[in-house]
Amino acid sequence: MAKPSLFLFNNTEILDMTAAFTHTTRLFLLLVMTMSMVACGFHLRGEANIPAQLHVLTLTSDSGSDSFDRALRIALSKAGVVVIDKDSANNKVLNLKINAIAVADTQLARDADNDVSQIQRRLSSHYFIRQADGKSLYGPRAISTTKTLTNQNAEESAKLSYNQTHTESMYDDLANQLVSDLSYAPL
Structure with missing residues (x-):
C-alpha cells in the first residue's frame, strides 16, 4: 500500500508541469515579442527584384x-x-x-x-x-x-x-x- 504524501504531486508530475509551463512561457514570450514588433511598425520586407x-x-x-x-x-x-x-x-x-x-x-x-x-x-x-x-x-x-x-x-x-x-x-x-x-x- 502506498504511503500517504504531504505533496499533491510526485516528482515526475512536477517535472512534466514545469516542462509544459516552460513551453507555454516560450510561446507567450514569442507572441508578445511578435506583437510588439508589429505594433511599432516593423514589417519584414523582401528585396525588390526589379526587372x-x-x-x-x-x-x-x-x-x-x-x-x-x-x-x-x-x-x-x-x-x-x-x-x-x-x-x-x-x-x-x-x-x-x-x-x-x-x-x-x-x-x-x-x-x-x-x-x-x-x-x-x-x-x-x-x-x-x-x-x-x-x-x-x-x-x-x-x-x-x-x-x-x-x-x-x-x-x-x-x-x-x-x-x-x-x-x-x-x-x-x-x-x-x-x-x-x-x-x-x-x-
Missing part, C-alpha cells in the same frame, strides 16, 4: 511634391535603380512617369464642440513605364496610401506640424509602394 530593363531609368514626375520625388529617388536607389537625365539617355532607356498626387481627407470624428478631431488622409497617384517615344509599356498603375490623423482639434500650428510630419511619412510609403510594384512589371 533588368528598369535598372536604368529616366524620371518624369508631375507629383506636385518635392518630398515624394525625393523619397522616390531614395527608394529607387535602394532597389538598385539608377535614375539618369533625359539628355544622357539613349532611346532604349525607359521612362518612369508619375502623375499628380491626389490628396483626399475624410472626416472621421468630431469632439463635443463639433470640431473635427480625426481625419483619414489618402494620397493616390498613377504611374507609367514608357518608351523614349512616349508609348506606355506598363501602366497606368495605381498607388495609394491612407493614414488616420488625430489631433485635428489642437492649436493650428501644432495641427499643421503634426499633419505635415505624417504626410511626409505617407510620401515615403507611397514611394516604397511604387518601387515594390515595379518588381511585378512584365518586361
Whole structure:
C-alpha cells in the first residue's frame, strides 16, 4: 500500500508541469515579442527584384511634391535603380512617369464642440513605364496610401506640424509602394 504524501504531486508530475509551463512561457514570450514588433511598425520586407530593363531609368514626375520625388529617388536607389537625365539617355532607356498626387481627407470624428478631431488622409497617384517615344509599356498603375490623423482639434500650428510630419511619412510609403510594384512589371 502506498504511503500517504504531504505533496499533491510526485516528482515526475512536477517535472512534466514545469516542462509544459516552460513551453507555454516560450510561446507567450514569442507572441508578445511578435506583437510588439508589429505594433511599432516593423514589417519584414523582401528585396525588390526589379526587372533588368528598369535598372536604368529616366524620371518624369508631375507629383506636385518635392518630398515624394525625393523619397522616390531614395527608394529607387535602394532597389538598385539608377535614375539618369533625359539628355544622357539613349532611346532604349525607359521612362518612369508619375502623375499628380491626389490628396483626399475624410472626416472621421468630431469632439463635443463639433470640431473635427480625426481625419483619414489618402494620397493616390498613377504611374507609367514608357518608351523614349512616349508609348506606355506598363501602366497606368495605381498607388495609394491612407493614414488616420488625430489631433485635428489642437492649436493650428501644432495641427499643421503634426499633419505635415505624417504626410511626409505617407510620401515615403507611397514611394516604397511604387518601387515594390515595379518588381511585378512584365518586361
